[in-house]
Amino acid sequence: MTTFLQKSFALGFTALLTVACGGEDWQDSARGQPLVGDPFADRIVSFSPGTGAGFGQAQLPGIVLGAPQGAGAGSGSLDVLSLGFNGVIVLEFTDIAVTDGPGVDLLVFENAFIKPSGKPFAETGVVAVSDDGVSWHEFPCASSDVANNSPGCAGVTPVYSSSANGISPTDPAVAGGDGFDLADVGLTRARFVRIRDSGANGYAGTSGGFDLDAVAVVNGVQLP
Template identity: 50%
Template sequence: MISYRFGPGQTFGQDKFPDIAFGPPKGGGCCGGSADVVSLGNGGTVTFGFSGNLIVDGPGPDFIVFENAFQSTPTTVFAELATVEVSQDGVDWKAYSCKATAAPYDDCAGWHPVLANPETNSIDPTDPAVAGGDAFDLADVGLAFARYVRITDRADMAGPNGNFDLDAVAIANASCP
């Protein structure tokens, strides 16, 4: 973790930060959120640096952001949204277009249930096809690789779609620098 700034509002898990954001996701499955998360608070942000690995643009999604989203009914997802940005150098950032205010939430993080949880199943948290969470492809923002990921709670979202709760970030396509 490189930097963080919590926003006002929710403080859940902040007393366990940064450890609570490291390691694999601990998803609650399709219909239940996880309590192994840290709330970023309204407009809060966290930046991760991957000094031992690079996220590289490979086939399909390259990394996954996990929140504690879950389906409250078969057609309704309890989503708490964040904007995701990536950078090669920690200075110049490319943002995914998280502009939606209603489902489907396009390139926002925080709206797909997290299925991977090493304590309850053997789902690979680095496999975007089965892990759940929100997968991102570097090709969508024109980068061949990224070393940094920044996640920022959508300050314009309030109520049930506010206060992004970070579980984990996983690299699906990695390369050692």
């Protein structure tokens, strides 16, 4: 994360990242602490590309860490990593963990867009979360239900936030991307995010499948 972005988003992060309340020790110790750092993934734990992957790999790890670089409703960003057929990437948050707060807790940004015909162009991914990197909780993803915009999947909604336009990347109302609520999978905190290409996308060339831009914490807690 650059100094420019840290200055640009510092106030927004403090206001938008919510510390969850509860009886667990990590929650008790976090109360009243200001959240420091950025809300984006900090480290790639693993990447297993599938057939059709390749685009963006030369820019790893930075291309999937840090803020999204959305191009708006009518255009897909090129600041992405193509996972390929059934490709899987695991990311870790090291300074701020995702917590279960009001509404959306986590945003996943791909490069979906709306075609001139008005129809969406989407490449779907299946999202899972974990607090220890071992036990995973996967969100149901109806990738074949295209008529209803593949509910539960990532890679459906265009991305509006970028480091150049000042649109908050942690506000689900304006950022774009697809939101996930930890309560839907019965988890209270997550430090790891796994994204798997759904296998229901196009895979020609070297830019096939789900194209990951970034992930961002909406509700979070400071890690030690």
